[in-house]
Amino acid sequence: MQYKQREATRVAAEGPGIDPMHQFKVEPLFGHHLTLGGYDISFTNSALFMVIVLGVLWAFMLGGMKRQLVPGRWQAAVEGMTGFISNMMDTNIGPKGRKFTPYVFSLFMFILFANLIGLVPLGIVPGWHPFTVTSHITLTAVLAFFSFAIVILVGFAKHGLHFFSLFVPHGTPWYIAILVAPIEFMSFLVRPFSLGLRLFVAMTAGHILLDVFASFVVQGLNSGGPMGWVVSLLSFIMIIGVSALELLVSAIQAYVFALLTSLYLNDAINLH
Amino acid sequence: MDVTSAKMIGAGLAAIGVGMAALGVGNVFGSFLEGALRNPGAADGQQGRLFIGFAAAELLGLIAFVIAILILFVVK
Numbered sequence: 001m002q003y004k005q006r007e008a009t010r011v012a013a014e015g016p017g018i019d020p021m022h023q024f025k026v027e028p029l030f031g032h033h034l035t036l037g038g039y040d041i042s043f044t045n046s047a048l049f050m051v052i053v054l055g056v057l058w059a060f061m062l063g064g065m066k067r068q069l070v071p072g073r074w075q076a077a078v079e080g081m082t083g084f085i086s087n088m089m090d091t092n093i094g095p096k097g098r099k100f101t102p103y104v105f106s107l108f109m110f111i112l113f114a115n116l117i118g119l120v121p122l123g124i125v126p127g128w129h130p131f132t133v134t135s136h137i138t139l140t141a142v143l144a145f146f147s148f149a150i151v152i153l154v155g156f157a158k159h160g161l162h163f164f165s166l167f168v169p170h171g172t173p174w175y176i177a178i179l180v181a182p183i184e185f186m187s188f189l190v191r192p193f194s195l196g197l198r199l200f201v202a203m204t205a206g207h208i209l210l211d212v213f214a215s216f217v218v219q220g221l222n223s224g225g226p227m228g229w230v231v232s233l234l235s236f237i238m239i240i241g242v243s244a245l246e247l248l249v250s251a252i253q254a255y256v257f258a259l260l261t262s263l264y265l266n267d268a269i270n271l272h
Numbered sequence: 273m274d275v276t277s278a279k280m281i282g283a284g285l286a287a288i289g290v291g292m293a294a295l296g297v298g299n300v301f302g303s304f305l306e307g308a309l310r311n312p313g314a315a316d317g318q319q320g321r322l323f324i325g326f327a328a329a330e331l332l333g334l335i336a337f338v339i340a341i342l343i344l345f346v347v348k
Contacts, residue, residue, distance in 0.1 A: 194331055201334040256327045
């Protein structure tokens with residue numbers, strides 16, 4: 001509500017400009033907040049899209065887990081995904097990493113589906129606004145902290161205090177180790193932030209870009225002149241290109257998240 | 273110079289960092305392709321390292337983007 005007032009005053013002052021950040025607004029679904037003990041617990045559009053991601057993911061996995069002897073197309077797609085992740089875990093960690101394959105697989109699939117569902121042009125259905133749950137650091141940071149917590153727990157459980165030798169690379173002379181250990185420690189501590197930040201910023205930046213070009217299309221058509229139509233057409237072509245790039249980025253970011261998680265797990269399991 | 277224009281200039285300067293990351297990412301993939309064409313047999317085994325390098329190079333550009341966004345929307 002407060003946002004709408006601010007938006008109204010801004011439009012009155014500057015005219016209808018481009019507001020690319022509006023699409024990331026987390027709002028309660030039916031317009032009113034539900035509070036319990038001072039906390040806002042209303043069902044937001046973010047929560048709705050997480051549920052949608054979960055539903056689609058569930059449907060995709062259950063449809064392909066019929067264990068037919070001769071896999072159909074669907075089962076082949078699911079087996080391709082599971083095989084991809086378990087192959088990645090095997091090459092990065094080895095047989096000891098097989099225990100963590102389900103976690104990394106869930107992470108990969110959730111991020112991939114959330115990224116892709118955020119790109120579905122739901123805006124053409126009146127009253128619907130697409131929302132990318134991974135474009136919020138609240139979600140990506142939680143996923144990153146999960147990975148980091150698992151790394152720390154597994155590291156200390158497997159190696160005890162010997163886990164600290166992670167900060168001193170093998171065969172370092174003591175006078176270099178004094179310099180290297182704090183740097184390694186800092187880079188270890190920065191990991192969850194860089195992991196969460198990368199996914200969040202990549203998705204946010206792509207959606208801002210799409211929104212800006214979409215605004216150009218509308219404003220070009222509204223300006224009413226051949227020049228505006230040319231700008232509009234060029235921007236529309238640009239949207240198609242950026243959308244294709246975003247599909248690639250969605251897959252790459254999901255892969256990078258899973259890959260880095262498996263590398264960090266490798267540090268914890270095998271030290272180095 | 274008033275604060276708003278200074279903020280806009282600062283955000284624009286921060287955007288240079290994003291372009292620098294583009295150089296870095298292009299270098300990662302270009303070097304990989306160069307090596308992969310010389311020895312295609314070893315290329316598949318290095319794909320993980322390719323994406324680690326990509327992720328590291330890209331992160332710094334994304335941080336520049338975050339700085340630009342912080343300057344524009346958060347700094348009062």
